[in-house]
Amino acid sequence: MSVLTSPAGIAADTADALRRRPGADVAGAVFKWLLIGATVFATGFLAVLLAVMIVDGWDVLSGNLWHFLTHGFSQRSAAEAGVWQGIIGSLQVALVTGVFAVPIGVATAIYLVEYAQDSRFARIVELNIRNLAGVPSIVYGLLGLAVFVQTIHGFTQGKTVIAGGMTLAAMVLPIIVITSVEALKAVPSSLREAAYGVGATKWEVLSRQVLPAALSTILTGTVLALARALGEAAPLILVGAATGFLSFGDANMLETFTGPYTALPVQIFNFARLPGADWGVNAAAASVVILVLVLAVNGLAIYLRNRFEKQW
Amino acid sequence: MQKICSSTKLLVALLAAFALLAAACGGSDDDDGDGGSATAATGADGSSLSGSISVTGSSTVEPITSLLAEAFAETHGGVAFSVAGPGSGDGHKAACAGEVQIWNSSRQIKDEEAECINGAGIEFIELRVAIDGISVITAAGNDAIGCLNFEDLYSLVGVESTGFDSWADANSLNAELGGSGPFGDGALEIFAPGEESGTFDSFIEIALEDVWEHRVEAGHADENFAVRPDYNASANDNVIIDGVSGNEHSLGWVGFAFADENRDKVKLVDVDGGDGCVAPTPETIASAEFPIARFLYTYIDAGQASDPAVKAFVDFMLSDEGQPYVVEAGYVGLSPADLEQSRSNWNNLTTGTTF
Numbered sequence: 001m002s003v004l005t006s007p008a009g010i011a012a013d014t015a016d017a018l019r020r021r022p023g024a025d026v027a028g029a030v031f032k033w034l035l036i037g038a039t040v041f042a043t044g045f046l047a048v049l050l051a052v053m054i055v056d057g058w059d060v061l062s063g064n065l066w067h068f069l070t071h072g073f074s075q076r077s078a079a080e081a082g083v084w085q086g087i088i089g090s091l092q093v094a095l096v097t098g099v100f101a102v103p104i105g106v107a108t109a110i111y112l113v114e115y116a117q118d119s120r121f122a123r124i125v126e127l128n129i130r131n132l133a134g135v136p137s138i139v140y141g142l143l144g145l146a147v148f149v150q151t152i153h154g155f156t157q158g159k160t161v162i163a164g165g166m167t168l169a170a171m172v173l174p175i176i177v178i179t180s181v182e183a184l185k186a187v188p189s190s191l192r193e194a195a196y197g198v199g200a201t202k203w204e205v206l207s208r209q210v211l212p213a214a215l216s217t218i219l220t221g222t223v224l225a226l227a228r229a230l231g232e233a234a235p236l237i238l239v240g241a242a243t244g245f246l247s248f249g250d251a252n253m254l255e256t257f258t259g260p261y262t263a264l265p266v267q268i269f270n271f272a273r274l275p276g277a278d279w280g281v282n283a284a285a286a287s288v289v290i291l292v293l294v295l296a297v298n299g300l301a302i303y304l305r306n307r308f309e310k311q312w
Numbered sequence: 313m314q315k316i317c318s319s320t321k322l323l324v325a326l327l328a329a330f331a332l333l334a335a336a337c338g339g340s341d342d343d344d345g346d347g348g349s350a351t352a353a354t355g356a357d358g359s360s361l362s363g364s365i366s367v368t369g370s371s372t373v374e375p376i377t378s379l380l381a382e383a384f385a386e387t388h389g390g391v392a393f394s395v396a397g398p399g400s401g402d403g404h405k406a407a408c409a410g411e412v413q414i415w416n417s418s419r420q421i422k423d424e425e426a427e428c429i430n431g432a433g434i435e436f437i438e439l440r441v442a443i444d445g446i447s448v449i450t451a452a453g454n455d456a457i458g459c460l461n462f463e464d465l466y467s468l469v470g471v472e473s474t475g476f477d478s479w480a481d482a483n484s485l486n487a488e489l490g491g492s493g494p495f496g497d498g499a500l501e502i503f504a505p506g507e508e509s510g511t512f513d514s515f516i517e518i519a520l521e522d523v524w525e526h527r528v529e530a531g532h533a534d535e536n537f538a539v540r541p542d543y544n545a546s547a548n549d550n551v552i553i554d555g556v557s558g559n560e561h562s563l564g565w566v567g568f569a570f571a572d573e574n575r576d577k578v579k580l581v582d583v584d585g586g587d588g589c590v591a592p593t594p595e596t597i598a599s600a601e602f603p604i605a606r607f608l609y610t611y612i613d614a615g616q617a618s619d620p621a622v623k624a625f626v627d628f629m630l631s632d633e634g635q636p637y638v639v640e641a642g643y644v645g646l647s648p649a650d651l652e653q654s655r656s657n658w659n660n661l662t663t664g665t666t667f
Contacts, residue, residue, distance in 0.1 A: 075378035075641070150409060158411055159366070237398060240368075244378035244395030247385045250362050251392055260366055260394030273371075273548045280550070 050291070057284030068285060073267065075245060078278035081271075083286050085246050086264040089161065090230055090293070092256070093263055096165020097172060097229045102222055104169075105176030109218075112177075113184040114206060126181065133174035140171040141235030149239055157258040159240020164261060167239050168232060172225035179221025183214040216308035223301035227294050233265030243270040264290045363621035364392035366412050369403020372511065372567060373416035373608045375641040376442060380629050383637065391621045400513075401425075403611075408432050413616040414626070417609045418444065419514055421665060435614040435663040439630070439654040442643040445568030445597035446515055446604040448581040449556050456496050456561075459582035459589035462603075463491035466523040468563055469502055471533050474540040476500055479561060489523065492584070498561030503552045505566070506545035514606045515565050519583075553577055568592055568605075569642030598644045607650070607667070608643065614663050630655050 054061065060068050064079065071082030108129075116122035144167025148156050156163040187210050195205040237243070242262045251259050264286060271283035367377050374397030381393045403415035404425040410432055421429075421438070429436055448465065450457050456479075460468075467473055467486040476482050479495035486493035505511040516524075516538045527533035546552050549570045556562040557577035564578075571580050571592070582589040585603025596602040610629070616622050628634045630651070638645050646654070650667075657666055 073378075075375050075382055149411075237396075240366075240394075240396060242366075242394035242396045243371075244367075244374045244397060245381040245385070245393060246395070247381070247389070247391070247393045249364060249392030250390040251364075259364065259392055262394075273550065274375075 050288075053284045053287045053291070055284075057281055057286075057288050059278075059281050060285035061288060065285075068282070069289070073244070073246060073262070073270070078271075078274075078282050081282060083264060083267055083289055085262050086267040086286070087289070087293070089241070089261040089263045090265075090290075092161045092261065093165045093168060093236070094226050094230055096162055096257070097168040098222070098226055100166055100169035101173050101176055101225070105173050105222070106180050106218060108173075108177045109180030109184060110206070110211075113181055114202075114210065129174045129177050133178060137171055137232050138234045138238070140167055141238030143167070143170060144235055144239040160259060161257045161261045163239050164236050164241060164263070167235050168229040171232065171235060172229050175225040175228070176222055179225070180214070180218045183217030183221065184210065186217065187213045216305045219304040219308060220301045223297055223304065227297040227301070230294055230297065231265055231290065233263070233269050236263050236266050237269065241266040243267075264293070360390060361388045361621055361624055362390035363619060364394075365414065365621050365625055366394045366396075367414045367416065368396045368398060368406050368412050369416035369611075370400040370418040370608070371397030372400075372418040372444060373397070373441065373610065376608070376638055376643065377414075377416060377610070379637040379641050380625070380634055383634075384625055384628050388621070388624060391625075404429065407434065407436065407611065407613065410434060413613050413619065413622050415611050416441075417611065418511065419517070419606065420609060420667065421611065426665065437612045437614050437617060437657055437661060437663055438665050438667065439610045439612070439626075439657060440607045440646055440650050440667060441610045441629070441654070442608045442638040442641075443597055443600075443646060444606050444608055444643050445592050445602050446511060446518070446565055446606065447568045447571035447592050448519075448583055448604070449553075449562075449564050449566060449571050449578040450581055451557055451560050451562050452575075452577055452579050454560060454562075454579060456498070457563075457579075457581055459492070459584055461492055461584035461586075462519055462523055463489040464493065465519050465583075466527075467491055467493070468500065469504070469540055469543065470520055470524055470527075471537045471540055472527065474542055476540075499559070501555065501559040501562045502540075502543035503555035503559075503562060503564035504539075504543055504545060505549070505552065506547055507539075511565070511567055512539075515604065518604045518606065519565075565604075568597060568644075573642070594644050598647065607646075609667075612658075614661055617658075617661055626658055630658055 068082045069087070070084050071080070072085040073082070074080040112122050112126055116125075144163060148163040148166045149159055156166065191209055191213060192205055195209045200208070233241075240260070242260050243266060246260060246262050248256050248259060268283050268286045268290065271279050271286060365381075367381070374395060378395045381395055385391065385393055397416070400417040400419060403412070403417055404421060405428075406412045407415050408425070408428040408431075421436075426436070448460060464486060467482045467489055468476070468479070472485055473482055477500060478497055479500050480497045481500070483494040486495070504515070507513075520538050524533055524538045528535045544552075544555055546555075549566050552564050552566050553570070553574045554577075556564040557574075571578060572594075580592050582591045583603050584590070587603075590596050590602045592602050592604075597605045612622070612626060617626070635645060635651070645651075653666065656662070
């Protein structure tokens with residue numbers, strides 16, 4: 001190839017490149033199709049999963065959906081059983097999870113990023129939190145049973161919504177801390193410096209500038225963490241979510257938080273293990289219900305991100 | 313700054329909305345409860361009972377308790393009720409920790425479990441509630457297998473059969489034990505409950521233990537494990553049924569109710585317990601003629617027996633009105649003598665193991 005010195009040389013090179021174009025970049029084309037293949041596989045896999053659940057659950061989803069959504073569990077027959085208590089239980093547990101996990105998680109992140117900064121202590125804590133995020137959920141179930149159900153029985157009243165919510169809070173806490181840490185680190189230091197420059201105190205810098213700037217990412221991470229909590233069955237079964245018949249008796253709204261409960265994933269587990277094909281239909285239909293619930297929560301996360309997002 | 317303030321307001325509004333939603337949902341639970349109470353007020357006994365009952369333990373017994381609780385709640389809507397079925401061992405553990413008033417077990421309580429519960433200052437009342445047969449199953453079209461005895465079962469699924477991939481592999485062990493073999497060739501795929509299951513324990517106790525203990529004494533078998541480790545274990549009975557029906561020469565075991573419901577998919581094998589081959593039917597199980605049958609138990613904390621809600625529920629469970637739910641749950645009703653014993657244990661508050 002000639003050095004680009006003369007107009008004639010440039011013209012010759014351009015003509016050369018044009019001649020070469022069709023079929024010359026084989027590796028690039030192969031790579032592109034591999035990427036397309038991977039994308040099709042990933043989305044296709046989800047589509048098939050969704051299709052199978054909808055087809056399997058169609059008898060309930062098409063004919064019996066209202067009954068299914070508004071009635072509690074019944075052992076008598078699959079047609080009588082519904083997921084109402086599971087939806088309520090999941091929302092109650094998610095509320096308790098949020099109440100415990102969000103303030104603690106965000107506060108931890110603020111301390112690690114804004115106060116402890118790059119100290120050895122902060123690095124060790126952060127490393128441990130990142131490892132905790134990879135601990136299987138069943139381990140948090142065991143923790144919940146030992147600590148929340150038994151040790152602080154006086155506060156949680158045993159196997160209750162509060163104990164279940166606290167268990168899931170412990171599970172999603174690392175996720176909330178990590179996303180919040182990343183969000184705070186992403187706030188440009190120029191913003192902090194500018195605020196300090198005009199004489200703002202640390203409190204003012206944090207509360208007026210840094211936190212509002214990081215809010216959208218923190219919210220997104222938090223809502224996604226709660227969505228994960230919504231889908232967990234294993235830890236809740238350990239901390240006493242009811243798989244069989246459940247009634248709240250004459251407990252009022254507040255009392256149900258310290259009473260027995262169930263959750264959607266636990267109900268799916270229960271439907272799937274009961275004998276008979278019609279229970280399988282319920283399991284598939286309940287899976288669709290939980291998917292819609294989680295999608296709604298994720299949709300909320302996207303909305304919040306768009307609403308609070310700041311461009312730099 | 314204006315932008316940030318409105319954002320904060322929106323956030324507060326969203327959180328408030330979520331709290332309200334949860335509160336509204338919680339409120340609906342309350343409505344459900346009131347609905348139940350209203351039913352109770354117009355019910356036959358005009359019950360105004362309240363309180364709470366939580367039952368845990370065996371997943372095998374769970375459907376019986378769920379059906380009973382559901383019927384009970386129709387006339388006693390004020391009682392909060394929760395039924396769970398993590399496993400028999402978990403039930404006894406929860407009792408030992410003082411967490412439950414009533415717990416189920418698909419086997420009789422073990423000595424160490426009873427010691428743990430008594431050690432916690434809790435006396436228990438033991439009731440038999442139903443009979444469950446364990447069925448040995450193979451694929452629906454497998455005509456090669458009609459009847460198996462305990463020696464056959466041990467030579468196919470016992471610890472000494474570890475590594476047998478084909479039925480024919482078991483022939484020399486089967487002959488040594490005096491089983492009914494030899495078996496034909498065919499891939500031996502085994503599907504059965506995992507060791508956390510009460511069905512697993514009961515199958516060992518009833519079908520394998522005698523042969524296994526002989527083999528341990530003779531120095532042939534491992535004294536710690538009765539069952540070969542290399543089988544497909546599942547806590548989900550549907551998975552076992554699917555595995556057995558999907559493999560031509562499969563072998564497995566599940567509770568009778570489950571196998572009976574799936575007769576179109578699996579074949580229920582006759583079992584010879586020493587007195588000839590017996591087919592598993594509701595009749596042969598109730599009479600204990602079928603060799604692999606077990607009793608299902610419910611235990612009650614004697615200290616809670618006077619609790620009005622607990623008392624009303626157990627009374628209902630043992631009444632003539634409550635007994636049909638055992639059959640509805642897919643199990644076999646007790647013989648009159650056993651039912652009488654359970655009632656007498658409850659009425660006299662007899663503690664400890666009595667069966």
